[in-house]
Every structure is written in C-alpha cells, then in structure tokens.
Amino acid sequence: MRRGIAASALVVALAASMAACGSSGSSSDGKADGPVSITYWDTSNATNEAPNYQELVKKFEAANPNIKVAFESVPFDQAQNKLQTAMGAKGAPDAFRSEVGWTAAFAKAGFLEPLDGTPAAADAAAFQPSLMQQAKYQGKTYGIPLVTDTLGLLYNKALFAKAGITAAPKTWDELKTDAAALKDKAGVDGFWMRAGDGYYAMPFLFGEGTDTVDAAGKKITVTSPEALKAIDTYKSMFTAPGTVKADVTADSYAHMMDAFNAGKVAAIIQGPWEITNIYKGSAFADKTNLGIAAVPGGSAGKSGAPTGGHNISVYAGSDAAHKAAAEKFAAFMTSAESQAFIAQKNSTLPTRADAYTPEVKGDPGIAGFQAVLPSARPRPELPEYSSLFASLGTNLGKIAQDQAAPKDAMDTVATDYAKLLPGFAK
Template structure:
C-alpha cells in the first residue's frame, strides 16, 4: 500500500514512464511503416526472460511489419504499474498478466475482449479450465501462456534413506515422514511457508476458501477454514518440522535449504524447476519428486491454479491492437509453448504443446501429473487482494505473536474493507 505525498509522486512517475514506453492509446490506427508494439513481460529476468526475448526475435523475423519493444517488468511491481499506466491511457499494448489480475483489469475496461479475434483462433487447443480463468462476465480477456499450481516437491534420496517409498497422502503422514527423515538423515523433513498463497491448499483440503463469491460472504473464519489453518499451523512445530521463518527473505531461505538437501520436502510451484536443477541436491534431475499435495480431512487435495495470460490493452489504437492480436497468437502457439517449456521448464496451457521432448523433463511431467488437483479462482476482481491481509496475519500466527482466532479475525475485518457487500 502506498500513502502520502511520496506515494503520489511515485505513482505520477510510473504513469509518465509507462506513457513514454507504453501503448499508443487513442491514435488514428494509421501507420506508414512497421507497427511497434510494447510488451511488458513479467517473467523472471534471469531464468525465463532470455527465452521470451528469443521468441520475440523469431516473431519479428516472421512479421516484418511488426516490431516489438520488449520490457521486462518485475512481477511484484507489474500489477500496480499497469494499473497506473492504464489509468493514464499509456499502458503497454500487451501484458503478461497473472491470472488473478484478469477480473480487476477487465472490470476497469483495461483489457480488450478477445472472443472471435485472431488471438483466440485456436481456442479449442487450450485446456478449458484455463480459458475459463481468463474470462470475466462471459468474455475472454487473455490467452493462456503458461500455467502452474502448487505441489509437494521432495528429495527422493532423503526419503529413500529414511526408508520412505512414496510421498505422503495426508498431512498426518507428512508429519510422520518428517520425524522419520530427521531421525535417520539429520535433515529436516518439511519446511512450510507463512505466505497466504502457500497456505491456500490447507483450506481446499477442508472444502473451504477465503470467500464464497456466490453467497457474497467472507469465509476465512468459517469452521472449515479455521480447521485448515490449524493444520497449516501444526506443521511448524514437531520433530523434523522447521520452525516458521517470518523474515523478509523467508522464501529464499526455504528454497535454498531444499535445493542444497537440508530439507526433504517443501510446497513449491513449477516456476522454480530450473532453479531446483541448479541445486547441489538435484544435479541428477531424477532425484526431484513431485506429488499432489496431501489431502485434508475431506480426503481431497487442492491447490490454487496460477499462471499467466497474454492480454491486450483496450486503450491502444486499431493498428496496434491488430498487431497485438497477431503477436499474442504467435506467442501462445503450440510451437512457442513447446520452446518455452524446453527452455524454462514451464507448463504449457495447450495439450498439443506437451510433446515427447517436453514430457522428457521430469519437472514438467511431474507437475502435469498434479494439475488435476488444481482449483480455479473465483472470477472476483478483489480475490487475489484478499491474500494481502493474510500475508500480514499469518506470520504473526506462525511465530506465536497472536492466536489463530485473533489473526483470522483481523484478516476477516481487513477483507471486509476490500469487497463491497460481502457479509461475515
């Protein structure tokens, strides 16, 4: 959240920057030469961006009438930056948009509906649930580029050394495995995250969510949700269970411990596959185990569906929108998605991109196998923002600074201010 004069100055600066490098909103649509698009790519600048830059060069070689100005925007800044730029009518022509941003930007009129356009000419090739995630109020505002979900990733060698032959199917089994791994290998068995996104599977395992969008009700404190969070909390204390890390670098600490073999299992997404392979514990890629997350008391497992779409800015002129649609179709084609999967170990969004070469990557094959447990997010513009209050409260709960009930009450109150008309 930004506050005060400094925040206003920053917002103004972002708007001016975006106008200078962004789309062509409001133009006549006429051009005497190649159309130059601006694309904001939100992929990891080190591990993923090179593959996207190479695809842009191939696109330009095949489309002499279109040039692409590639801009890599840090993911954690992109949502606010695009919001500011679009409001000033100076956003990029194409955005690599996280799936959770779609409802909010579509509601504001910032994204162009893509139904019936060139960009969605091969719509039937995409996984139906991923197309559904790109929709808002009956219209489609993005073409799925990559998808992801969360899984239990584990070190097969440590599990084998502890005499464990398969991944745990319940959270109680995970606790037992963690204790056994600690006793027999000295490594921690499991290290959990205090981030709300990574706690979401514990809700799904109890048939719960933070909100019931249909009933317009905040459900983060419902008995089922509380049970899920209680299970999440119980995994920070016990033999082989690493205590909660509530520092600003917690994500990196957990990841580093896993790739170096100091912890046997964590919850993680496929965006870290390439980094995992660089770790000392996974020089042999076959050592990486990927399993559906343990189930809750309902007997079912669940994890949030993530990923990114390519969306077109509604404020660009006709010529730029037409070129943008061509670009989006190219970047989301089966061939392009195969290239991205091979280079970045990301999950394609269309079945014809899962070629034999792609499925030879154990990381991709493993995550493809857990996609069945992925749960789509409600088409609620504010849904993703509801994790923000939890990102404040969950670390306090995990570190013992406040009780579970107090923390969830605080989160519930903060959520009520984010969604109009929702009861508690």
Template sequence: MRRGIAAAVLATAIAVSASACGSSGSTATGSTANAGPVTITWWDTSDATNEAPTYKALVAQFEQANPSVKVNYVSVPFADAQTKFTTAAAAGKGAPDVMRSDVGWLPGFAQQGYLVPLDGTPAAAEQSSFESQLIQQATYQGKLYGVPEVTDTLALMYNKSLFAKAGITSAPTTWDQLKADSALVKQKAGVDGFAFNPSSYYAMPFLYGEGTDMVDVAGKKLEFNSAAAIKGITTLKDLVTSPGVAKLDTTANGYANIMDAFGSGKVASIIQGPWETTNVFKGASFADKSNLGLAAVPAGSAGKAGAPIGGHNLIAYAGSDAAHQAAAEKFIAFMTSAASQITIATKNATLPTRTDAYTAAVTANPGIAGFQAVLKAGVPRPAISQYSSLYGPFGTELTKILSGQESVQAGLSNTTVQAQKLLPDYAAQ
C-alpha cells in the same frame, strides 16, 4: 470497439494503418499509400535475465513471419507492471497494446474496462487446446480477456533418497501422513522431514483441502472464519509444530533458507512451485535430477487435494485502435501457439498452458513432467479484482498464528476485519 477481425480484414487493417500504438505516443504520418508496418508495443514482465532472451527471440521470429507488424519490445519489472499499466490505461496514454499479465491482475483490469475481450478473435482461435481451468482463470463475467502463456501451481517436492532412508516408498497423500513421515525422516535420516514457508499463498492448500477458499463469490461471503477454514489452518499449525518439522523461519531470509536447506538435503520435503525447479537442481542433493520427487499437495479432511494456480496471460489493451488491436491479436496467437510454448518451456523451464505443448522434448525436463502430473489439482482463482489483495492481511495474521502469537480463531477473525475493508459488500461468517 471491435471485438474480432477475420484474416482478410486483419490484413487490410494492417496494410492501411500508419498509426502507432497508444504506448508510443506517435500519430499517423503520410498517406496510406506510403504507410509502413503497424508497430505494437509489448510489455514483457518476465525475468529480464533468465527468461526475456527467449521472448526476444520469439519476437524476432514473429516479425520475420509477419513483415506487416513490428513489435516494440519493452521489459517491465514485474513488481512495477500492475501499477504502471493501471496508471497508463487510466490516463489513456502510454499503455501497451499487449502485456504479459499475472493471472491475478486480469479481473481488476477487465472490471475497469482496460482490456479487449478476445472471444472469437485470432488470439483465441485455439482456445480448446488450453487447460480448461486456465481458460476459466482468464475469463471475467463470461468473457475471455486473456490467453494463458505460462502457468504454475504448488506441489509437494521431496527428496527421494531421504524418504527411502526412512523406509518411505511413496509421497504422503494427506497432511496426517506428511506429519507421520516427517517424524520418521527425522528419526531414521537425521534431518527435518518438512519445512513450511509461512506465506498465505502456500497456506491455500490447507483451505482447499477442507473444501473452502478465502471467499465464496456466489454467496458473497468471506470464508476466513468458517469452520472449514479454521480446521484447515489448525491442521497447518499442528503440522508446523510437530516432531520432525523444521522450526518456522519468519526472518527476511526465511524463503531462501528453506530452499537452501532443501537443496542441500537438510530438509526432506517442502511445498513449492515450478519456478524453483531450476534452482533445486543446482543443489547438492539433486545433482541426480531423478532424486527429486513431485506429488500433488496432500489432501485435507474433505478428501481432495487442491493448490492455487498462478501464471501469466497475454492481454490486449482496449484503448488501442482497430488496426493495432488486430495486430495485437495476431501476436498473442503466435506467442501462445504450441510451437512458441514448446520453445518457452524448453528454454525457460516453465509450464505450458496447452496440452499439445507437452511434447517429449518438453517433458524430458523432470520438473515440467512432474508438475504436469499435478496440474489437475490446481484451483482457479475466483474472478474478483480484490482477490489477490486478500493474501496480504491473511499472510500477516497467518505468521502470528503459526508463531504462537495468537490463536487460529483470533487470527482469522482479524483477517476477516481487514478483508471486509477490501470487500465491504461481502458478509463475514
């Protein structure tokens, strides 16, 4: 399978190809003299209502600028995309030439041989313009298998006016400071100072703050039972049971309840990602957008703040023929260019993945500007295919720990037992 095609070869390949991509199921027809444009299929997993219109408009721009390539745009629900792509790629039929993939899916797809390495191809020609940790997260076993399209991380969101009522002039930088500030907000402003979403993803900063993660890939160890992890989750449990912190909401509507409380000014701070900034600005407390404060998540005893990096990469299917892969690479380069990312950011309020896309027009959005400042605290996910699956057992036990159903030690031990089923070659602490 070819790995890179220079511009001249790309043009030749597109000109002589009449075959459709594997996802369309069609085959070449007619002679090369009568060949039409190459048609590639792109599965877009963005929100079909709020985000997809921007991507559809960019597809039209690409086709206008590249008449030898047509794009079959397919909106695929995010919840179905991973399984749907795996099924199609395994069968060798029906997979798209390009897909918008969650960063957590890439290692598994690459491990199974479903993706084309993009090193040295037109898709990765401007690799140096991207945030380094995002390129790291798009790499598997030393090869680049995706180009970052949008990114996200977690930050401390806070209500500046409520903090000011409590006499707090700056965001807390440690969990102990957040605990103290929450009690002060309750006392002075009469509302809860902090609310926590009891999900494993939102608990990751408490592990990173102690210098650990769910796994140690280099040592092939599960870290849930490590002293650092126990300390981090103990810190979290102490925080959510402290004065001034909202009662833990483990109901099915818990997430929405927390967001409503924050938007209406009933809670002064939360840990949240940029995907919620648009909704936050609709809240009564943030009609004046400048009232939203954004800061890096507080640090743990290791002295360093850390938050998980999420987002999406554009990936190319290894089962497509050379001409379609060449066209796919050209399309990926266009969709991840600075110009396209500026358009996506301004229209969809998402975070660009390359530094040159943070223009004045983009950072005029205070949510984007605020999250750009905390991206440096982002921690890439380890490049193992099972990593994202660990959030499940960790989340189940975390809820029990935080609601007092089991101790921190017991809950993390139970998590380890379940995690070993996913990573049987990893040793427990």
C-alpha cells in the same frame, strides 16, 4: 503480497488515459503509417526465463516484418502496480504478461481489450477449458493462457529413501510423521513451510473443503469451522518434530529454496517456476531425484492447490493498428510451437494439450507437475480475489510466530475482507 486494485479509482484513471494516451507509429485515426512498433511487458524471471521469451520475440519479428516488438522486463513483484499506474495514465504496454489473478480486476476496470473473435483467440478451443475460463470476465475473454502452474509437494527422493519412506505423504498428518522420520534417520529437516504467504496456505483450506470466500454465495468463510481447522493444521507445520520454525524474514523464500536445493531440507510446497533453479542445486544434479506429488490432503480427504499462471492481455487504450499487432503477437506467443519451446527452455507448463510434445514430457519436472494439475482449483471470477491474499498472509505470519491466536487473526482477516467486499456476508 501485491496490493489489491481499487476498481473505482482505476475506472476514473482509465477515462483520463483513454483521452490522453496515444501509441507511436500510427496516425490519430488508428491507421498504421508504416511498420507498427508495439511494447510488450514481460514479468518472467529476467535471468532464467526472459532470454527465452526474447528469442521467441525475434522469431515473431522474422515472421512478421511489419511489426516490431519492444521487449521490456518488469519484475513480477512490481508489475501489478506498474501496470495499474501505466494503464491509468500514460505509457501502458500494448501487450503484457499478466498473472491470472489480475485479469478480472483489470477487465472490470476497463483496461483490457476483449479478445473474442480476434486472431489472439483463434485457437481458444485448444486450451484447457478451465484456463480459458480464468481468462474471462462477465463472459468475455481478456487474456490468452501463456503458462499455467499450481503448487505441489516437492521432495528429495534420496533423503526419503534414507529415512525408509517409500511413497509421498497423502495427508498433512502423514507429512508430519515423515518429517520426524527424516530428522531422526536422515539427519535433515523434514519439511519447510513458507510462512506468512496466503497463496501457499490455500491447500490447507482446500483440504478442509473451504476457501477464503464463497464467491458464488457472496460469503466470507475464513472464520468458518472448516477454515479454522485448516489454519490450526497450517500452524502445526512449524512446530511438529522435523519441521522448520517459521521464517518471516525478507529473504525467507531464498532461505527455503537454498536449503532444499542443497539437500538440507527434504520437502517443500512449491510451484514449477522453480524447477530450473532446483536443477542447478547440488541435491538435484540428477534431475530424477526430484519427487513431485499432489499437495497433501486435509481431514476432509481432499487435496487441492490454487491454479496460477499467466495470460497475455492486450491494452484497451491502444489504437486499432497497435491492438491488431498485439493480438497477432499474443496468438504467436501462445501457439503450440511457442509453448513447447518455452516449456523445454524454462520447464514451465503449457496451457494447451498439443504443446505437450514427447520432448516436453521428457522433462521430469514438467511430467511431474502435469500429473498433479488435475488437483488444481481454478480461481473464481472475482476481481478482488487476488487481493485477498494480502491480509491473509500478514495474519498467517502472526499465527506462525505465535503472535496471534488463529481465531483472532482470522477475525481480523474477515474484517479486512468485509471492507474489500462490501456485498459479502461474514
């Protein structure tokens, strides 16, 4: 998982960067001398997704001949640290694609330009309200939702039918029963759970009516009875009949996806960002064979998954001319037309209702995830929230491999959280 942000250090770095950094193509007073050239960092998949964003950039430049965009692909797993470094020194992009969990932290550090009242936020009312809320910090808007996502239960309909399963499981216990039936009757592994990744474990916590922390009450909750019950259920998904043993190798993600795409495992927990790759798999040459359902619920009778996705944000350290160009660019990239284009090309979920055209909804993957979006839970306005996944993931990996008892591991997580959130009670 990505490392958390040390806000105090970032604020100091920002002060230096604001004094040291300038942007090309403009004079010192922020007035453009001619065409403005802005830099945009894209964190989408460089092979499958970025080319389609580059096509949008060309359309933007054609419609705005006085603005040029330098498009740079930055690997997602490196982007947070690269952005943190660049915005705290030199070389920061004027606009960038930011994971929703980074927005509050970067805004707290003073790195992001407020977008309220700018062209970037002109269509704010058109976006899903919860997604706009995730783009805010202390009442101000610091990002425009570009794409959204959540986790769902993805399953192979043909294998389910072969095992005599007629509907997607609604609880984790039902999923374990189905996994055993799939192994016995279809001859494949029934379920593969991603091990050692805190983000993928959140549905277990939500299913027990809890979270890693109570942000509003300023309380650490990973050691609560509800959380420990959730972690016990999580652990059982690696040992129940028909489930795959925990894989914590460096290539574990690829192993899981390869097995699912080839029809060697019948169900996984995954997000829409993998849809285009899944369609390339031999098991899903017929796209309609991909089943998508809400993640199973826990004993509290609740089903819930984290809301993910990406915003476009504007760097506060750019001069006025570059900010204005970047704001116009953000508006174009998040328009209904642009989102519909990207959805059809990348099978990603738009963030505004008017982008769900008949053509977009014709993609079974998009339609399937759109149906489960109501069960997604927005992240709290807590700058450190994304950083909570690191310790959780590390200790979940130990639990999944039976290297640590759940209670002991969660006590360690709580101790780590107390350091990260000094104002929170354990």
